[in-house]
Amino acid sequence: MKLIPTPHAETITREAAGRDLGPLDEGRLFALLVEAGHEHREIAEWYGGKPVAYVHWRIELLNLCDLGTEWLDDGRLPLALAGYIARLSEPNQQLMLNRWIRGDFRHERHAERHAASIAEDEQGLYGL
Missing domain, CATH: 1.10.10 (Arc Repressor Mutant, subunit A)
Known part of the structure; x- marks a missing residue:
């Protein structure tokens, strides 16, 4: 129904x-x-x-932490990167957001690849 x-x-x-x-x-x-x-x-x-x-x-x-949703809304976080970050645990979301805002990545795609790598690691840990 x-x-x-x-x-x-x-x-x-x-x-x-x-x-x-x-x-x-x-x-x-x-x-x-x-x-x-x-x-x-x-x-x-x-x-x-x-x-x-x-x-x-x-x-x-919708899985983004509060800081991620705030930054997505105000344009500090690109949409594609937000999608990768949303797949992470909250502590790793915070880590990625801090690294993004500090400028630790060469470009957006570099940050996306890094977030995807963390997501794979997290899935591997939870799959044990």
Whole structure:
């Protein structure tokens, strides 16, 4: 059973697609619809035919620590890097954010690769 009927969920999502929502607001909308029983695939379709990965990516942003969401909102944290950092534990998010703001990385892609490497290490630790 879907808590938000499909026609209403579709209308809400299509309306939202026509607005200038930030990535965190998109994530909140998508997470709400998933909680209400809707599939990532249908949400992506309603949201202008976006890839399913787009919906997953936005929902993952909701895992950012408070400092990460603040910096994403005010432009200090690039969106792509935020997605990588959101996959980390909170202590490692803090570490990456501190390193980013200090300028420890040559460029954004360098920081993304470093965050991805930490995420792999974390998954390996939890998989033991």
